[in-house]
Amino acid sequence: MKNKKLFLMPFLLIILLIAGCSNGSVAEQSVLENAKESKTITWGVKADTKLFGLTDVRDGQQKGFDVDMAKLITKKILGKDGKAKFVTVTSQSRIPLLKNGNIDAIIATMTNTPERSKIVDFSNSYFDAGQSLLVPDNSPIKTTADLKNKTVLGVVGSNSVENIKKVAPDAKVLQLQDYAQAMSALKSGQGDALTTDNGILYGMAVQNKGFKVVGGTFTKEPYSIAVNKDQRDFVKAANKAIKEIEASGEYNELIKKWFGDVPKFNYKELYR
Amino acid sequence: MINIISNHWEELLNGLGWTLLSSILALFFSLIIGSFFAIMEVLPSKTARVIGQIYVEIFRNIPLLVITMFFYLVIPMYVVKINGFTAGTIGLTIYTSAFIAETVRSGIQSIDIGQMEGARSTGMTYWQSMRYIILPQAFKIVIPPLGNQFVNLVKNSSVLAFVAGFDLMYQGNMLASTTFDTINSYLIVGLLYLVITLPMSYYMQHLEKKMA
Numbered sequence: 432m433k434n435k436k437l438f439l440m441p442f443l444l445i446i447l448l449i450a451g452c453s454n455g456s457v458a459e460q461s462v463l464e465n466a467k468e469s470k471t472i473t474w475g476v477k478a479d480t481k482l483f484g485l486t487d488v489r490d491g492q493q494k495g496f497d498v499d500m501a502k503l504i505t506k507k508i509l510g511k512d513g514k515a516k517f518v519t520v521t522s523q524s525r526i527p528l529l530k531n532g533n534i535d536a537i538i539a540t541m542t543n544t545p546e547r548s549k550i551v552d553f554s555n556s557y558f559d560a561g562q563s564l565l566v567p568d569n570s571p572i573k574t575t576a577d578l579k580n581k582t583v584l585g586v587v588g589s590n591s592v593e594n595i596k597k598v599a600p601d602a603k604v605l606q607l608q609d610y611a612q613a614m615s616a617l618k619s620g621q622g623d624a625l626t627t628d629n630g631i632l633y634g635m636a637v638q639n640k641g642f643k644v645v646g647g648t649f650t651k652e653p654y655s656i657a658v659n660k661d662q663r664d665f666v667k668a669a670n671k672a673i674k675e676i677e678a679s680g681e682y683n684e685l686i687k688k689w690f691g692d693v694p695k696f697n698y699k700e701l702y703r
Numbered sequence: 704m705i706n707i708i709s710n711h712w713e714e715l716l717n718g719l720g721w722t723l724l725s726s727i728l729a730l731f732f733s734l735i736i737g738s739f740f741a742i743m744e745v746l747p748s749k750t751a752r753v754i755g756q757i758y759v760e761i762f763r764n765i766p767l768l769v770i771t772m773f774f775y776l777v778i779p780m781y782v783v784k785i786n787g788f789t790a791g792t793i794g795l796t797i798y799t800s801a802f803i804a805e806t807v808r809s810g811i812q813s814i815d816i817g818q819m820e821g822a823r824s825t826g827m828t829y830w831q832s833m834r835y836i837i838l839p840q841a842f843k844i845v846i847p848p849l850g851n852q853f854v855n856l857v858k859n860s861s862v863l864a865f866v867a868g869f870d871l872m873y874q875g876n877m878l879a880s881t882t883f884d885t886i887n888s889y890l891i892v893g894l895l896y897l898v899i900t901l902p903m904s905y906y907m908q909h910l911e912k913k914m915a
Contacts, residue, residue, distance in 0.1 A: 523876060527885045550883050588880035605787065605867035606877060612865075619780045621787065621867075 462535045462658060463508075463665040470513055474501040475520035475534040479611045481634030482689050483540050486519070493517050496630075496689040497538045497654075500557055503681060504538075504656075507672035521609050523588035526551065529659060536658045536665065540631060543655040544590050554656040554669040559701070560628035561648025562591050565617070565635055572624055574646045578602040584613045584622035591627045594650050614639065628652050633693040644695075677703045704887040711878055718874030719895055721788065725870060726857045726899070729795040733856070736796065737803025742833070744808045755804070762801035767862050770794040775866040787866035799856045806852060810845035811837060843914050850907030854900050861896075871895055 466472045476493050477484030484495040498517065505515040518534050525537045529551065542560070543553040564583075566572045572581065578599035585592035587606040595604060605622055607613040614635055617625045625632070632644045658665050676682045683702050690698035708715065743755030762770065771794030775787055785793070814837050822832030842849075864872035875892035879885045 523880055526883055527879075530885075547883075587876045593881070606873070607867055608865055615776050616867075619776045620784060621775065621779060 461664065462662050463668055466509060466513075466535060466665075470509055471516050472501075472505045472509065472513070473516045473518055473533075473535045474498075474505075475525050475528055475537040475539055476501065476517050477521070477539045478519040479521070479609050480540055480631050481638050482630060482693075483634070485634075493519065496558065496685060497540065499685050499688070500676070501538045503676050503685075504669055504672040507675055508668045521588070522586050523608070525588075525657075529657065536656050536669070538656050540628060540654055541657055542590055542628070542652040543657075547590075547657070550660065551657040552660055552662055552666050554658075554666050555673055556653030556655050557673050558630070558654040560630045560652040560654055562594055562626060562650040562652060563629040563632050563644050563648050564646040565625040565627075565632040565642055565644055566623065567617075568641050568643055570623065570645075572645060575599050575649055578624065581623040582621070584616050584625045586610055586613055586627065589627060590652075591650075595626050598649055610635070617642070628654075630690075633690070633696055637693060704891065707878060707882055707884060707887055707891060711874075711882075714874045714878065715871070715891065715895065718869065718871040718892075719898075721863070721868065722857070722860050722870040722872075722896075723899065725788065725792045725795065725860050725863060725868065728792050729799060729856055729860070730853055732796045733799035733803055736800035738807050740800065740804035741807035741811060744804065745811050747829075759801045759804045759808075762797050763805065765798075767794060767798045767859055768865060770798055771862050771866055788863065788868040788870075791860070791863035791866050791868040791870075794862065795856060795860055798859070799852060802852050802855075803849065806845050806848045807841065810841035813844055814840050846914060847907065847911050850904070850911070853907070854903055857899050857903065858896065 462472075476497050477495070478486040478493055480495065482495055483497045484493050486492070487494050501517070502515045505513045518528065520528055520534070520537065520539050522539075525534075525539050525541065526547075528534050529537055537551075538557075540560070541547075543556065547553070564572065564575065564578075571577060575595075575598045578595075579601045580603075582603045582605060583595055583599065584605050584607060585595065586609060592604055592606055595602065605616070607616055610627065610631060613622075613625055613627075616622055618639070625635070629644060629648055636642050636644055656666075656669050658669075686698055686701045690696065690701060740755045740758050743751045744759065746752060746755075771791050774785065774790035774793050778790070779785060818836055818840065819832055822836040823829070827835070860870060861872035863870035864876055867873065871892050875888055878891075879888040882888060
């Protein structure tokens with residue numbers, strides 16, 4: 432008898448866990464009200480993307496355009512004493528983390544696409560990117576037309592891998608775990624080109640000598656803040672905050688701060 | 704869940720195929736390499752024993768992902784161009800072979816020393832006694848732990864996902880990120896791994912009973 436009961440224990444635990452999960456309707460509560468109560472907004476940001484969200488090894492803080500935008504928006508929504516908390520996400524993990532309530536909102540180089548709009552709500556765009564190619568300096572690849580029978584590297588969960596399949600159907604696409612790993616793979620010759628949004632690629636070109644961005648932009652990628660479905664009030668507040676930041680000139684200051692030093696790139700194009 | 708399977712069965716089948724291929728290749732070569740180093744470890748020559756021990760201790764104590772990444776990123780830069788699938792399979796083979804070497808070695812050493820002495824006294828050479836007397840008995844003893852290693856090997860093959868090796872886990876990641884149905888995508892992948900590992904476990908149990 433005793434043994435039988437012990438045998439049932441794991442099942443009971445699992446049932447309890449599942450029950451706990453369905454009750455934890457964190458994702459369904461109003462993010463904006465929770466944030467106002469706790470005076471904090473938890474943002475999902477990248478930690479491997481230079482210029483947008485990169486962990487500084489010296490102090491362990493994430494730094495980048497996305498991170499600064501998140502801080503400004505938090506202040507606009509919650510007032511001076513509002514605090515922005517940051518959680519590291521990747522292209523692959525950001526939607527699951529948002530869905531299970533670990534983060535309140537995503538500001539992680541995330542493009543507003545129709546497919547994603549079905550499962551999350553997007554704010555207005557806060558940055559206009561476009562997809563491009565990063566190749567070694569001596570590469571014969573100049574545009575996407577040169578990608579025939581070449582291997583293109585991308586990152587799992589980013590929509591750039593879907594786009595490149597449309598633009599260059601004859602190219603072989605390999606999906607790696609994150610941008611740092613994709614860059615290492617490009618360096619060791621596992622692929623002929625790396626594709627993602629130009630902003631991210633410029634960051635890589637700054638960090639890695641001997642690589643250049645080619646091919647112009649062949650898609651439009653409006654980066655937006657993503658929140659769970661039915662968080663209209665948060666989206667409204669975020670949109671209002673973005674407008675205020677643009678109007679006050681803080682937006683252009685941020686653009687200059689992060690994109691002012693990118694070689695062969697006119698950062699003033701991004702001014703709003 | 705049915706939705707994902709009916710829309711993406713090709714990718715899933717593809718992933719299952721690559722996982723199986725990688726596992727079979729790694730199983731075959733790791734068994735050979737592992738047995739080779741196991742015998743090295745019990746040879747009378749001290750040099751051979753030390754070489755065997757160094758191999759086993761190094762690769763048994765480095766994470767599989769590190770070995771695989773080394774073959775994926777470093778080897779192509781300096782030695783020869785290999786793709787993710789090959790790098791992953793090589794990593795799996797080396798990693799598993801170290802564990803198999805330890806398993807087989809313990810099997811050989813569990814055979815009573817009298818067996819070797821008896822074989823030698825009938826006029827067999829060292830290698831003949833090893834081949835016909837010691838190894839058959841040793842392998843019989845190590846079948847259950849070897850079975851565990853093989854099941855582990857199949858599960859460890861998910862390391863291929865990190866080097867774009869097109870295996871089940873890689874396809875699972877892609878499904879999760881294209882369908883946004885994370886729970887069901889990984890559930891399906893988990894079930895497909897069970898499809899490979901459960902029959903293996905049962906076959907090993909059957910073999911164990913038959914041999915005993």
